[in-house]
Amino acid sequence: MRRDEALPKTYDPASREPRWYAWWRERDLFRPEVNPDGAPYSIVIPPPNVTGSLHIGHALNAVVQDQYVRRARMQGRRALWVYGIDHAGIATQNVVERELARRGLRKEDLGRDAFVEEVWRWKETHGGRIAEQLGGLGASCDWSRPRFTMDPGLSRAVRKVFVELHRKGLIYRGTYIINWCPRCRTALSDEEVEHEETEGKLWRIAYPLEPDAADGTGRDEGAAGAGAQTELIVATTRPETMLGDTGVAVNPSDERHRHLIGRTARLPLLGRALPIVADDFVDPEFGTGVVKVTPAHDPNDYWIGKRHGLAEVRIFDDEARTNELAGPYAGLDRYEARTRVVADLEAQGLLRGVEDHRLPLGRCYRCGTVVEPLLSKQWFVKMKPLAGPALDAVRNGDVRLHPDRWVKVWEHWLENIHDWCISRQLWWGHRIPVWTCAACGHENVSETDPAACETCGSTELRQDEDVLDTWFSSQLWPFSVFGWPDDTEDLRTYYPTNLLVSGPDILFFWIARMVMIAVEFTGRAPFRDVILTGIVRDAQGRKMSKSAGNTVDPLDLIEAYGADALRFTLMFIAAPGTDLALGPERVEVGRNFANKLWNAARFVLGNLGDDYVVGSLEDLDEDRLDLADRWILSRLARTTRAVDAALDEFRPNDVANLLFDFLKHDYCDWYVEWSKARLGGAGAPGAAVDAGTSLQVRRLLVEVLAEGLKLLHPLMPFLTEEIWQRLPLERRGVDSLMTAVWGIPKVPESEDAVASWTAVQGLVTAVRDLRNSIRLPPAEKPRVIVAAADGADRERVERHRDEIVRLARLGTLEIRPEPPARDGFATAVLTGMEVFLDRGSPASRQDERRKLERERERLDRLLRDATRRLENEEFRERAPAEVVRREEEKQSEFRTLLEKLERTLDTIR
RNA sequence: GGGCGACUAGCUCAGCUGGUCAGAGCGCACGGUUCACAUCCGUGAGGUCGUUGGUUCGAAUCCAUCGUCGCCCACCA
Numbered sequence: 001m002r003r004d005e006a007l008p009k010t011y012d013p014a015s016r017e018p019r020w021y022a023w024w025r026e027r028d029l030f031r032p033e034v035n036p037d038g039a040p041y042s043i044v045i046p047p048p049n050v051t052g053s054l055h056i057g058h059a060l061n062a063v064v065q066d067q068y069v070r071r072a073r074m075q076g077r078r079a080l081w082v083y084g085i086d087h088a089g090i091a092t093q094n095v096v097e098r099e100l101a102r103r104g105l106r107k108e109d110l111g112r113d114a115f116v117e118e119v120w121r122w123k124e125t126h127g128g129r130i131a132e133q134l135g136g137l138g139a140s141c142d143w144s145r146p147r148f149t150m151d152p153g154l155s156r157a158v159r160k161v162f163v164e165l166h167r168k169g170l171i172y173r174g175t176y177i178i179n180w181c182p183r184c185r186t187a188l189s190d191e192e193v194e195h196e197e198t199e200g201k202l203w204r205i206a207y208p209l210e211p212d213a214a215d216g217t218g219r220d221e222g223a224a225g226a227g228a229q230t231e232l233i234v235a236t237t238r239p240e241t242m243l244g245d246t247g248v249a250v251n252p253s254d255e256r257h258r259h260l261i262g263r264t265a266r267l268p269l270l271g272r273a274l275p276i277v278a279d280d281f282v283d284p285e286f287g288t289g290v291v292k293v294t295p296a297h298d299p300n301d302y303w304i305g306k307r308h309g310l311a312e313v314r315i316f317d318d319e320a321r322t323n324e325l326a327g328p329y330a331g332l333d334r335y336e337a338r339t340r341v342v343a344d345l346e347a348q349g350l351l352r353g354v355e356d357h358r359l360p361l362g363r364c365y366r367c368g369t370v371v372e373p374l375l376s377k378q379w380f381v382k383m384k385p386l387a388g389p390a391l392d393a394v395r396n397g398d399v400r401l402h403p404d405r406w407v408k409v410w411e412h413w414l415e416n417i418h419d420w421c422i423s424r425q426l427w428w429g430h431r432i433p434v435w436t437c438a439a440c441g442h443e444n445v446s447e448t449d450p451a452a453c454e455t456c457g458s459t460e461l462r463q464d465e466d467v468l469d470t471w472f473s474s475q476l477w478p479f480s481v482f483g484w485p486d487d488t489e490d491l492r493t494y495y496p497t498n499l500l501v502s503g504p505d506i507l508f509f510w511i512a513r514m515v516m517i518a519v520e521f522t523g524r525a526p527f528r529d530v531i532l533t534g535i536v537r538d539a540q541g542r543k544m545s546k547s548a549g550n551t552v553d554p555l556d557l558i559e560a561y562g563a564d565a566l567r568f569t570l571m572f573i574a575a576p577g578t579d580l581a582l583g584p585e586r587v588e589v590g591r592n593f594a595n596k597l598w599n600a601a602r603f604v605l606g607n608l609g610d611d612y613v614v615g616s617l618e619d620l621d622e623d624r625l626d627l628a629d630r631w632i633l634s635r636l637a638r639t640t641r642a643v644d645a646a647l648d649e650f651r652p653n654d655v656a657n658l659l660f661d662f663l664k665h666d667y668c669d670w671y672v673e674w675s676k677a678r679l680g681g682a683g684a685p686g687a688a689v690d691a692g693t694s695l696q697v698r699r700l701l702v703e704v705l706a707e708g709l710k711l712l713h714p715l716m717p718f719l720t721e722e723i724w725q726r727l728p729l730e731r732r733g734v735d736s737l738m739t740a741v742w743g744i745p746k747v748p749e750s751e752d753a754v755a756s757w758t759a760v761q762g763l764v765t766a767v768r769d770l771r772n773s774i775r776l777p778p779a780e781k782p783r784v785i786v787a788a789a790d791g792a793d794r795e796r797v798e799r800h801r802d803e804i805v806r807l808a809r810l811g812t813l814e815i816r817p818e819p820p821a822r823d824g825f826a827t828a829v830l831t832g833m834e835v836f837l838d839r840g841s842p843a844s845r846q847d848e849r850r851k852l853e854r855e856r857e858r859l860d861r862l863l864r865d866a867t868r869r870l871e872n873e874e875f876r877e878r879a880p881a882e883v884v885r886r887e888e889e890k891q892s893e894f895r896t897l898l899e900k901l902e903r904t905l906d907t908i909r
Numbered sequence: 910g911g912g913c914g915a916c917u918a919g920c921u922c923a924g925c926u927g928g929u930c931a932g933a934g935c936g937c938a939c940g941g942u943u944c945a946c947a948u949c950c951g952u953g954a955g956g957u958c959g960u961u962g963g964u965u966c967g968a969a970u971c972c973a974u975c976g977u978c979g980c981c982c983a984c985c986a
Contacts, residue, residue, distance in 0.1 A: 009946065195983075202986085236986060249986090283985050291986050300984040360983075373984095405913070409981070412912070416982085504981090535980095561948095572934075573921075578914085579979090581921055588948070589934060595948045603945030649925085657923075657933075672945080765952085771940090772952045778941050809943075854955095869928090874966035883928055883967095890929095 007605070011598035013562025017718040021135055029738045030140045032080040032494075034073065041072035041079045042494035044478050045141065046502050046510070047149060049088035050123050051095045054133035056536045056544065056582065057503055059554040060574065062139045063567045063715070064501045064531060064652050069140055070714035071647060072498075074742035080494050081140060082481050084147035085127055089429040089470040090184055090366045096122050096428070112427050119428045123148075133555060138563045138717045140738070145490075147481045149473040150430070157480040158473045159433045159447045161521060166445045170385060171422075175377045177295075177302040178421050181364035182320035186425040187378050189469060190418055191508050193362040193371050202357035203239045203342065204288060206231045206350045207248060210264040210273065232257075232265055232276075233352050235287025237359050238298075239345070240338040242267065243326045244315040245274055247293035249304050252278035254289050268350050269341065270327050277308040296375040312375055318425075320372045334372070379423040379432060379466070386516040387414040393515055398525040402650035406504065406532055413508055422469045429467030436462050475513035478526035500527040503535060531650055534579040536570075557587050564716035565590030571656040571715060593660060594719050597709075600668050601723040604701045607679055613695065614728045617703045618745045624693045627760065627800060628674045630753030632704055635666050640744045643711050655715055663708045670761065675701055677806050702727055707744045713737050759793075760800055763835065766828040767808040770837040774826045781811035787819040788833040797833070819903075827852070827904050829897050834904070856901050863894040 024030065032040070043065050048058055065081060072079035096119050097107055107115045127148070134141060147154065165171040179188040208231050232248060248265045250257035258278075265274040274293075281304060282291050295305030296314040305312060315326045320334045329337050345351040362371040391414045393399045394407055401407055423432060435444040439458035444450045452459045476484070478500075482491035496518075502511060511530060518526035537543055538550040545551065557566045569590035574580045617633070625633075639662040646654035680694030689697070706727050709720040717738070724737040734740050767784060776782060788794045794815050797804065805813050825836040866887055869875050876884055 007945095010948070011946095234986085238986085281985080286985055293986090298984080298986075300986065303984075359986090409913070412982070507981095575923070578922090583921095586921085586935075592946095592948045596946065599946035599949085601945080606945070651925085654923095660933090668945090669950090673943095768951060769953080775940075778943075778951085806943095858955095869967075872966050875928090876966085878966060879928065886929080 007602050009599070009602075011562075011595045011719065013564060013594065013718065014559065016722050017138070017563050018136070020718050020721050021138065024140070024736065024738060025143070027735065029073075029736055030081075030142050031144060032078040032142065034739055035076050035078050038075075038077040038079075040493050041069070041077040042082065042497040043069055043080070043499050043501070044082040044481055044497055045084065046500070046506070047084045047086035047147075047474065047477060048130045049091050050085045050127045050148070051088060051092050052085075052130055054130055054137070054554055056552055056554050057533075058130075058134075059137055059566065060533050060536055060570050060580075061501050061503065062134055062137055063570055064533060065499070066137075066139050066567075066717070067571075067652050067655065067714040068499055068501075068647065070717065070738065071742060073140070073738060074710070074713070074740055076741070078493070080142055080145075082145055082147065082494075083131065083134070083139075083141035083143060084149070084477075084481060085130065086470065086474055087123075087148065087150045087429065089424055089426050089467060090186065091470075092119060092122070093426050093428040094184065094366060107427065115427050136558055136563060137554065138567065140717070145481075149470070149477070153483060154473060154476065154480045155430060156447070157476045157484055158430045158468065160485050161476060161517065162433055162468070162472075163445055163447050164521070165381060170382045171379060172382065173377065173379050175375060176380070176421075177297075177299050177373050178376050178378055179362060179371045180318070180320075180374045180376065181367065181369055182316075182318065182372055183367050183369040184364060184426075185318050187376060187421050187423060188364060188371065189421050189471075191471075192365045194365050195360045195362055197358050198361040200237050200357050200359045200361070202235055202237055202287065202355050203351065204233050204235050204353040205239065205242070205268065205292075205345055206233055206352050207265040207268060207274065207292070209260070210266055212263055229260070232260065232290050233288045234290045234292040236292055237357060238338070240322075240329075240334055240341050241294040241297045241315070242292055242341065243270060243322065243329055243337070244294045244296050244313045245272070245292045246295060246305065246311040246313055247308065248274050248276045249279045249282050249291045249293050249308075250276065250289060251280060251282040251284045254282070254284040256284075257289060268348065269329075269344055275308070275310065277304070277310070279304050279307060297373055299373055302373075302375070314375050316372055316374055378421050381420040381422055383417045383419055383516075386520055387417045389519040390414055390512060390516040393519060393525045399515055399527065400529050402529060402531050406507065409507065410512065414512060420469075422472050423464075423466040424469055425465075426467050429470060430473055432464040432466050432468060434464045436464070438462060471509050471513060474510055475517045476521075478514055478518060479522050484522070495522070495526075496524050497527045499529050499531065501531045501533065504532040505535070507532070529650060531652070534574060537579050537581050538583060552582060552584055557584060560584070561587045561591040562594060562718070564594050564719045568593060568656055568716055571653045572660065574653040593664060594716065596664055596668055597712075597719060597723065600663075600672060600705065601726065603672060604698075604705060605726060608698055608702070608728065611691075611695070612698055612728060614730055615699050615703075616730050616745060617700075617707070617747050620700075620748075621692065621696055622748060624696050625748070626678070627753055627757055628671055628803070629697075629700055630748065630750045631757035632666060632671045632700070633747040634749045634751075634754050635662060636704055636707055636744060637747055637749050640707070640711060644743075655711075659708065659712050659715070663712065667704060667708060671704070672701065673807060674803055677803055702729070710737065710740055710742070710744070713740075756796060759796065759831070760804065762830055763797065763833070764804055764807045766830055766835050767804075767810065767837060770826045770828055770835065771809075774837070774839050776837075776839070778809065781809055783812045783814070783838040784808070784810050785814045785816060785820050785825070785836040785838070786833050787816050787836065789817055790832055791817075793832040829855070829900050829904065831893055831897070834900055852901060852905055856898065856905070859894050859898050859901065863891065863898060866891040866894060 028034070045065065046061065069079050069081040100107060110118060131143065162171060179190065179193045181188055209229060234248065236242065245267050250260065252258065252261065260276050261278045263276050265276055267274055281300060282289065293301045293304050293310060295302045295310055295312045297316065313325055315322050316334060317323050322330050322332045322337050324330050326337065329340060332340065342351065363369065364371055391411060394401065394410055401410060433446055435446065435450055437444065437453035437456060437458050438460035440453060440456040442453055442455045444454050444461060450461060453461060478497055479491065479495050482488055482495050484491055500511065514526050518524065538552070542548065542550060554566060565587050567590070569587045572589060573582065573586060639658055642658050643655050646652065646658065675697050678689050678693065678697045680689045680691065706724060706729055709724050713720040721737045786797050788797065794817065797815050801813055819834055820836055824839055826839050828835040869887055870891060
């Protein structure tokens with residue numbers, strides 16, 4: 001039964017991957033029910049935006065999650081990866097609005113209900129896209145439990161949480177200064193504002209002082225003398241906001257201005273009277289030490305105003321244009337207003353200087369528009385009471401962040417948390433469940449739409465026009481997806497979840513809030529471990545952005561290289577929590593690795609022979625194991641443990657490196673090459689082996705590969721399934737590699753074999769090096785002499801003579817206790833032996849001498865280091881015995897090598 | 910203004926809790942029609958592990974300082 005027929009030389013993921021995905025789905029292997037009796041294991045996907053297309057960041061997260069879910073499934077656990085999407089309030093509304101604009105429509109033309117319907121239609125047509133793309137990547141989400149943050153079930157959860165928080169006094173409504181996006185025309189939370197240092201200006205403006213009316217009787221103008229102060233100079237970065245000034249503040253300890261406290265200044269241009277107040281907030285060192293106070297448009301000024309009872313004059317409308325309160329400046333864009341105000345001040349001689357000044361500017365995280373702080377009536381969540389338990393959850397280890405340096409960031413944010421503005425002036429989202437009674441003004445807060453006012457019974461109720469911040473519903477995700485607030489089977493089984501994988505960019509938006517709200521409502525942390533991935537950057541390490549045009553589309557990469565290649569590459573170049581630089585060409589590593597394995601499989605399958613008998617690593621004939629066999633089995637066992645440890649310790653990226661090393665460097669580069677001589681059969685190279693050994697070698701080739709594929713499956717699911725299905729294995733009723741048993745059979749391990757093998761490897765490499773350094777044509781098979789004083793060393797080489805001859809492409813190999821009479825040899829000095837390659841003719845020895853001299857210098861340095869250390873009394877006393885012993889070994893080894901090298905050099909001279 | 914992270918071979922980076930690594934991938938150089946693979950094979954080139962101090966018998970690995978870069982947070986107008 002030959003299985004290699006029609007196997008192409010190059011692996012073609014494009015044709016293979018979709019086929020396997022469909023095959024898995026047909027068998028329903030993504031559902032936790034494939035292991036009905038296993039311990040539950042669950043992950044909820046960070047829900048992508050409904051408008052979103054799979055980007056490289058999603059891909060990275062998905063690969064990590066898939067690795068964990070797939071391993072859990074192979075471990076026999078009831079593994080569930082919940083998939084779903086987020087309604088993404090502002091983002092989605094913006095997208096649909098843009099769509100409408102293309103048809104010449106505004107959302108107001110449709111009206112609220114029709115617009116919301118329009119968005120739902122968008123969701124129906126586009127919302128499934130990302131699921132398909134995740135499928136293409138190989139994600140093993142359970143597609144039978146899709147959730148959407150606006151599902152009826154999730155909506156119920158949202159309302160319940162809102163009502164409960166309100167009842168507990170943790171949700172309140174009030175007029176405060178908030179962040180306003182004039183383009184999206186909605187309030188934003190602090191987290192939704194991105195601060196950016198920007199070049200600006202600092203203007204100095206003269207505000208005239210009113211005559212001192214308070215004690216005007218005692219001192220008239222004349223008495224005050226010519227030096228009487230008649231104006232105050234304020235400094236500001238936003239001159240246009242002076243139209244909303246209602247006071248001026250100075251620091252009470254500032255000698256220069258103390259005497260002015262309690263007096264009145266006159267607002268230029270508008271003429272409003274401004275009380276001069278004392279406030280510690282004012283920094284005497286900054287600007288002129290005098291601050292104009294605009295309570296309605298600056299957070300600092302707002303609090304100053306509150307402390308001193310200043311009026312609040314809001315001069316901007318919802319689009320940040322000046323309103324009628326701006327007097328003659330009404331109806332202007334805020335920047336036009338600035339230009340006009342500055343021009344007029346200058347004309348009146350009140351402008352007393354302009355200087356460059358850097359200042360942080362807040363921008364809307366959705367559209368980039370400069371945010372306008374303004375006074376507005378909004379809903380808020382009181383965060384302090386919720387933050388404490390979330391802090392505790394991390395401190396006591398209920399939630400563990402990986403890497404743990406995020407703990408500090410977490411603590412800093414939660415310790416300094418501000419109340420959360422949750423109302424948005426949008427149409428798309430969860431409408432706030434508050435109904436105001438037209439008759440009595442009572443606010444009915446209810447989980448269900450009320451028919452009548454709960455206090456006066458009137459039926460004239462109007463629901464709040466606003467919707468909730470998207471993140472208000474997202475924060476419920478880890479339990480709402482399981483049916484909460486109902487006590488469902490899924491909730492009991494899969495909550496709390498095991499793992500959350502996310503980018504650190506939404507640590508505050510989402511992760512912290514999930515923990516806070518979950519503890520509050522379920523009494524438990526929503527997940528045990530959190531892996532914070534890095535951000536994927538371009539090959540030069542720059543942030544990817546559409547405007548910069550340096551994005552890489554995972555879909556393109558999958559098409560060009562295959563999903564497995566992309567998955568492998570992402571993990572291969574990722575470090576935990578560190579940004580990774582990805583250019584398309586880097587994915588070649590993954591593709592090449594996949595192709596390598598494919599070809600290794602072709603080789604193994606092509607050499608099975610008709611007499612191959614399926615077996616397992618559990619019934620090996622130990623007497624027939626040779627050095628390489630013992631070595632590769634030891635490496636397999638070690639790699640298996642290391643892979644498990646990497647995942648258990650939340651270093652998923654290490655898996656890629658471990659398996660690359662094992663499968664490529666160990667298995668393909670050495671073990672397969674080595675085995676070629678031991679396959680037996682007609683025309684086989686190297687020594688003839690008996691039938692039993694031949695069979696066992698083939699079995700090892702098959703089984704070690706199969707075990708490696710198993711370990712690799714969570715990372716490269718398609719290729720591993722493809723090959724695994726073709727290999728002749730004892731399947732024991734297992735249909736797919738997806739549900740194969742994780743972990744390898746017990747195999748013999750030997751430290752000794754690993755050490756010996758390394759020596760043989762060294763010998764082969766040394767000979768190859770010699771061949772290269774004397775430019776020996778590859779076809780030529782030279783005579784090589786290995787001289788080893790120690791019988792054991794000689795014996796080891798002797799035992800593997802044939803394989804060494806083959807791998808190093810030698811003609812003859814002589815093994816002796818003493819070096820030959822040196823003439824016409826290229827020489828290398830190894831631990832325990834010297835290698836002499838007969839170069840045929842005594843050609844130029846210059847290169848070789850230089851090489852050996854350099855080697856001598858190196859050895860000399862190492863020997864001196866070792867000696868110095870050993871001669872140090874304290875080292876001998878304080879270093880562990882193990883370390884001292886090793887040092888002694890090294891010393892004598894270096895010494896021997898040096899002696900040999902000297903001898904060799906003598907002969908060349 | 911605070912906090913965090915980075916600075917290791919030409920490039921992108923690994924190196925966890927100090928004494929087996931000074932490493933990987935790519936690139937480069939040289940050589941290859943070795944019958945699994947040119948999406949390949951072999952070999953190699955040597956980087957004072959950013960600066961300056963310190964702790965230690967011993968530091969790329971700990972501490973401090975300085976420098977450069979990046980990120981996050983931030984109510985000095």
